């Protein structure tokens with residue numbers, strides 16, 4: 001569903017992503033973890049066509065993001081780290097614009113889908129307020145609604161729970177799990193390792209642009225035999241001494 005092969009991305013002389021390869025299957029939530037500056041957002045931006053890879057191939061549902069961008073883009077949803085939103089639209093108007101972009105004809109199903117996403121993310125009461133008046137968490141939740149609206153096969157989530165209160169974060173995690181259970185492949189970044197431990201089916205740890213470990217939480221525990229048993233223990237142990245300064 002998502003295939004990243006030998007991705008390299010340089011910013012001038014800075015090698016931000018160094019030959020990273022991984023795959024995410026339908027139904028799988030892949031936690032993409034790393035310290036600040038490790039290369040996570042750069043990888044996601046390359047996957048979504050916002051940055052051109054220096055080299056390597058990225059395929060979304062078999063479509064190459066560089067040579068077949070329209071077909072690839074129809075198949076994914078994306079919550080960026082810093083979403084750009086239209087402050088003069090209400091949340092509901094924004095979702096309607098997004099649904100017009102993806103769907104040729106608006107049906108009762110679309111209206112129902114918008115209402116149900118708003119409800120699930122506890123945004124019903126704020127849906128008709130201007131986005132310019134939204135808090136950070138509300139902006140993130142409306143962005144997540146927009147990313148899920150067209151039932152994407154691949155979902156990129158760059159820190160989706162950042163700034164959400166406990167109840168909204170739970171709702172977002174439940175929704176992400178539901179989409180994965182229905183067959184979406186999810187790439188998920190977070191610095192909250194407890195969330196990754198509980199939510200992700202597989203973890204990839206990126207360090208200074210390189211993928212240095214990959215596997216389920218159980219596989220990582222078995223492989224690294226770290227004292228203690230949390231993902232945080234494993235993460236800190238295998239990235240120790242490698243953190244970018």
Ligand SMILES: Nc1ncnc2c1ncn2[C@@H]1O[C@H](COP(=O)(O)OP(=O)(O)OP(=O)(O)O)[C@@H](O)[C@H]1O
Pocket residue numbers: 011014016034035036037038039040041042043
């Ligand atoms: N536009 C840019 N120009 C030059 N260097 C950049 C640019 N964007 C990112 N970088 C560098 O590339 C490296 C990877 O950055 P990236 O944003 O991908 O990290 P990240 O893992 O998402 O970090 P964080 O967890 O802090 O969001 C960093 O060293 C960063 O300084």
